[in-house]
Amino acid sequence: MTIERRAFLRGGLSSLALISNRNLLYGLSDNGEQFYAPGPLYSFDFLKWLYIGWENDHPKSWTFMGGAVAPGLRDTIQFAVSVEGRTYYPDELSPSRKQNIKWYLREGFLPVPVSEWDAGPVHVTIQHLADRVLQDTVTALYSRVELYSSSPVEIRVGLAIGGAKELPLPLTGEPTHAEKFRMSYESVIQPGRKVVHDFVSLASGSATPSQLAAAGGFDAHYDSMKTYWLGRLKSLTHPVALPNSELVNMYKALQIVIWENMVKVGNEHEIHAAPRAPAGLFDYDRTFTHDVPNYADQFMREGDCELAKKIIDSRYYKELNRVEFGAVNYLDTIGKYMLPFAEYLRVTGDLAYFTPERRQNLKTAARNIHAARVFDDPRHYGLMKKSQDFENWADDGDFLLCDNWGALHGLQAYKNICIALGDTQESKWAEMEMSDLNQCLNNAISRFCEGNKSDYYLGSFDKISALRYQDVNYSWVPYSGALSTFPWGAYLKGFELGGAWKEKLDASLEYALRQRDEKRIPEGSWGTWWGHPSFGSCYNASAGLQCLLSDKYRTEAIKNVEFLAEHQCSPFQWSEAFEFKGADQWVGMYTPPVDYGNSESWGYSFIKQALLQACISVKSDGTVILGRGVPRHWIYPGSVIEWANVCVNRNKKICFRISAAEHSLELAIWGDIPGGEIILDLPILVNNIQSASSGRIDEARGCVVLPADIRKVTVILRSAVQAPAPH
Numbered sequence: 091m092t093i094e095r096r097a098f099l100r101g102g103l104s105s106l107a108l109i110s111n112r113n114l115l116y117g118l119s120d121n122g123e124q125f126y127a128p129g130p131l132y133s134f135d136f137l138k139w140l141y142i143g144w145e146n147d148h149p150k151s152w153t154f155m156g157g158a159v160a161p162g163l164r165d166t167i168q169f170a171v172s173v174e175g176r177t178y179y180p181d182e183l184s185p186s187r188k189q190n191i192k193w194y195l196r197e198g199f200l201p202v203p204v205s206e207w208d209a210g211p212v213h214v215t216i217q218h219l220a221d222r223v224l225q226d227t228v229t230a231l232y233s234r235v236e237l238y239s240s241s242p243v244e245i246r247v248g249l250a251i252g253g254a255k256e257l258p259l260p261l262t263g264e265p266t267h268a269e270k271f272r273m274s275y276e277s278v279i280q281p282g283r284k285v286v287h288d289f290v291s292l293a294s295g296s297a298t299p300s301q302l303a304a305a306g307g308f309d310a311h312y313d314s315m316k317t318y319w320l321g322r323l324k325s326l327t328h329p330v331a332l333p334n335s336e337l338v339n340m341y342k343a344l345q346i347v348i349w350e351n352m353v354k355v356g357n358e359h360e361i362h363a364a365p366r367a368p369a370g371l372f373d374y375d376r377t378f379t380h381d382v383p384n385y386a387d388q389f390m391r392e393g394d395c396e397l398a399k400k401i402i403d404s405r406y407y408k409e410l411n412r413v414e415f416g417a418v419n420y421l422d423t424i425g426k427y428m429l430p431f432a433e434y435l436r437v438t439g440d441l442a443y444f445t446p447e448r449r450q451n452l453k454t455a456a457r458n459i460h461a462a463r464v465f466d467d468p469r470h471y472g473l474m475k476k477s478q479d480f481e482n483w484a485d486d487g488d489f490l491l492c493d494n495w496g497a498l499h500g501l502q503a504y505k506n507i508c509i510a511l512g513d514t515q516e517s518k519w520a521e522m523e524m525s526d527l528n529q530c531l532n533n534a535i536s537r538f539c540e541g542n543k544s545d546y547y548l549g550s551f552d553k554i555s556a557l558r559y560q561d562v563n564y565s566w567v568p569y570s571g572a573l574s575t576f577p578w579g580a581y582l583k584g585f586e587l588g589g590a591w592k593e594k595l596d597a598s599l600e601y602a603l604r605q606r607d608e609k610r611i612p613e614g615s616w617g618t619w620w621g622h623p624s625f626g627s628c629y630n631a632s633a634g635l636q637c638l639l640s641d642k643y644r645t646e647a648i649k650n651v652e653f654l655a656e657h658q659c660s661p662f663q664w665s666e667a668f669e670f671k672g673a674d675q676w677v678g679m680y681t682p683p684v685d686y687g688n689s690e691s692w693g694y695s696f697i698k699q700a701l702l703q704a705c706i707s708v709k710s711d712g713t714v715i716l717g718r719g720v721p722r723h724w725i726y727p728g729s730v731i732e733w734a735n736v737c738v739n740r741n742k743k744i745c746f747r748i749s750a751a752e753h754s755l756e757l758a759i760w761g762d763i764p765g766g767e768i769i770l771d772l773p774i775l776v777n778n779i780q781s782a783s784s785g786r787i788d789e790a791r792g793c794v795v796l797p798a799d800i801r802k803v804t805v806i807l808r809s810a811v812q813a814p815a816p817h
Contacts, residue, residue, distance in 0.1 A: 156180025157205035157216030161291035165254035178209030228295035258289035386430035425500025432503035439740035472530025495574035532589035566602035571636025614653030628693030712765025717772035
């Protein structure tokens with residue numbers, strides 16, 4: 091199951107060949123310039139796309155900025171409009187395309203891409219959605235084209251559909267003209283009126299045109315699709331209100347996108363990184379070793395446990411439980427293998443799930459950590475052996491911080507499981523192994539700092555590595571945290587060990603932020619890597635998430651999420667790496683396109699985790715930490731932070747709301763009683779608490795500590811909160 095995904099330096103030529111082979115289809119010359127090919131109705135930007143599909147189904151469908159669609163990733167169907175004989179199409183290549191073409195998701199988050207543009211006096215709206223039909227055997231793609239006239243007089247309007255071998259099936263009347271690869275409608279539209287044309291296409295499965303036509307129309311399937319996704323979201327953790335309202339839609343949209351990337355193969359439930367990209371890049375339509383545990387871990391955290399269990403009980407997940415991973419050796423995976431199991435135990439308290447077989451698998455994973463350590467190299471004694479990440483391939487890789495952090499996190503997870511199961515012998519072994527590895531890690535960090543004459547450390551431990559990767563942003567400590575979900579993730583599980591890594595953490599974060607500024611990477615981003623313009627990555631929030639352990643830099647995660655919200659490649663979608671394309675433009679992949687231009691749902695899962703845990707994090711002992719990463723600009727008179735169905739251990743869930751007034755904050759909690767204290771820990775409270783109506787004030791930490799059964803508290807502030815700055 092191992093895929094050599096990121097060996098792009100070795101795979102780039104084959105990708106370029108794939109792109110060249112697709113040039114005629116997408117209207118591109120070999121040097122990347124656009125031209126009008128005889129097939130498509132118009133040239134379009136195939137580097138800007140969204141996909142829609144259905145959970146557990148395959149393949150998905152591409153949709154594009156101006157409303158074109160490729161059902162089941164087949165040929166692209168395009169729509170053009172003529173008014174009184176003049177033809178119009180969406181100019182996706184224009185410098186003003188983002189202003190001329192509105193592109194968004196219906197109701198803010200549903201998987202229904204909507205494109206709007208003007209054809210002279212006619213306003214064109216095109217939308218697409220996927221729904222399961224015919225007793226859940228077929229995914230059908232429904233399309234609607236609305237033509238609204240603002241002309242003061244009646245006008246003749248034509249709609250042309252073409253560009254593909256398979257045209258959509260009309261649902262609202264037969265076309266005026268039909269020929270091979272083309273069909274069209276002609277109508278007269280009165281002033282202020284519109285005409286609507288609906289279509290259906292087969293995305294996956296097998297169905298006849300008559301079966302599709304009889305399965306219902308656009309509106310019925312919109313309602314069906316909406317009911318399904320809202321039903322999936324309703325009982326799970328989700329934001330209800332945030333000071334940045336777009337982030338509420340972002341969270342829900344990304345949840346659906348990740349579900350869309352589930353693929354059922356026989357009885358196996360696979361989580362794929364993304365559908366195949368239109369640019370013909372390296373294929374991400376598959377599982378990847380060190381991604382999968384993080385998906386399952388977040389599903390557990392949100393209460394989507396049945397789906398997560400399908401993933402971790404699959405054969406391909408069990409393949410992760412070994413020391414070697416073939417050509418690409420991602421050793422951070424070894425420790426992360428255990429994280430979803432520990433999160434499931436925290437969320438549910440279900441000890442019966444841990445059968446003898448599962449307990450043996452976890453024991454094997456824990457011993458694999460020890461087996462992957464180096465004990466015959468004095469300089470690197472006790473560290474996890476060399477592996478390949480940070481896109482490094484030299485000398486068979488490096489000794490990497492992320493692998494050691496990932497192992498520490500995994501050992502803490504294993505220790506928690508063993509304690510809950512009453513396995514004293516194994517819990518003591520995990521504690522000893524963890525303590526020894528932590529000390530070896532601290533020794534390596536201290537040697538690096540002494541040799542480098544620095545108070546910070548990087549993502550690897552040797553001076554030669556520091557020089558080799560000094561221009562690579564991925565060598566910064568926050569990205570090591572992203573890959574390992576350490577230290578914040580481990581802290582929530584009760585990890586208490588420290589030493590050089592903890593003492594120098596703030597200095598290491600400060601170094602990364604200083605390097606960011608020197609490279610002119612925008613605030614809120616950690617940049618990209620390997621010589622490309624350092625602008626952004628879909629992994630952005632995963633790096634800031636682990637800064638929650640730092641009192642000084644704990645609000646970086648929300649800055650990262652807000653950066654992504656402001657700089658989207660397409661509505662709530664980002665490439666693995668992307669560059670700035672100019673003011674008022676969608677950011678995008680590199681030109682000519684490279685494999686980093688793939689969408690990557692692993693990063694999307696981390697966006698959700700960062701947003702959630704910055705607002706509320708729950709420790710394995712039941713302690714609830716509220717507002718740890720909430721920035722000051724989120725707290726202003728009238729601002730509200732509200733979440734629903736947050737899992738607080740042993741099948742308990744709470745909802746909470748933090749409301750701000752000029753001189754006070756109010757916390758309201760409803761639902762179950764948590765298993766531990768509630769800590770109101772917003773940064774704005776530091777040296778700013780005058781009084782609290784309940785609980786005790788911890789002046790040293792700048793927080794209010796509440797008993798578990800408190801339902802409401804009002805905190806009076808010493809200094810008034812500021813109104814938000816005007817945009």
